[in-house]
Amino acid sequence: MAKTKTKDPETILTETLNQQVANFSVLYMKLHHYHWYVKGENFFTLHVKFQDLYTETTLHLDTIAERMLALRALPTATLKDQLQLASVSEASGSETAQEMVQTLASDFDTICTELTEGITVAEDHDDQPTADLLIAIRASFEKHRWMLEAYLAT
Numbered sequence: 001m002a003k004t005k006t007k008d009p010e011t012i013l014t015e016t017l018n019q020q021v022a023n024f025s026v027l028y029m030k031l032h033h034y035h036w037y038v039k040g041e042n043f044f045t046l047h048v049k050f051q052d053l054y055t056e057t058t059l060h061l062d063t064i065a066e067r068m069l070a071l072r073a074l075p076t077a078t079l080k081d082q083l084q085l086a087s088v089s090e091a092s093g094s095e096t097a098q099e100m101v102q103t104l105a106s107d108f109d110t111i112c113t114e115l116t117e118g119i120t121v122a123e124d125h126d127d128q129p130t131a132d133l134l135i136a137i138r139a140s141f142e143k144h145r146w147m148l149e150a151y152l153a154t
Helices: 009-037 043-070 079-085 097-124 128-152
Strands: none
Touching (some): 009 043, 009 079, 043 097, 043 128
16 A cells, blocks of 8 residues: 655645745736737737736736745746646637636635635645735735626626
């Protein structure tokens, strides 16, 4: 009977955080892409919104990476690795403004689900600072998801 290796809680927490570093890195570039290439009647509204979102995203990215470093873990720092680890995908380059918003709403939903899982892992590991950090990010992204979905309903 082969023994299966179970991961220790620190490894699980590190992998959870690292996936979010990857997600936020990919999301940051996607938001820049959308900011640069959005077209149409909602250009002025979306151009500014995408800039606001990538500005916030970079802050969350840095905070998560620095939390990993404080935990003596190394965040992923190459685009190749981030694209492999991320749950969200990069922009295709052919999205309409409506598709951009829909994709972001879906990405935010995915990230919120994963942040919820990360909060549980952090709490199970008695790591309240990490849980608090992820809770704050999730709350912000839940609000953005709601706003993007409300925009799509118009």
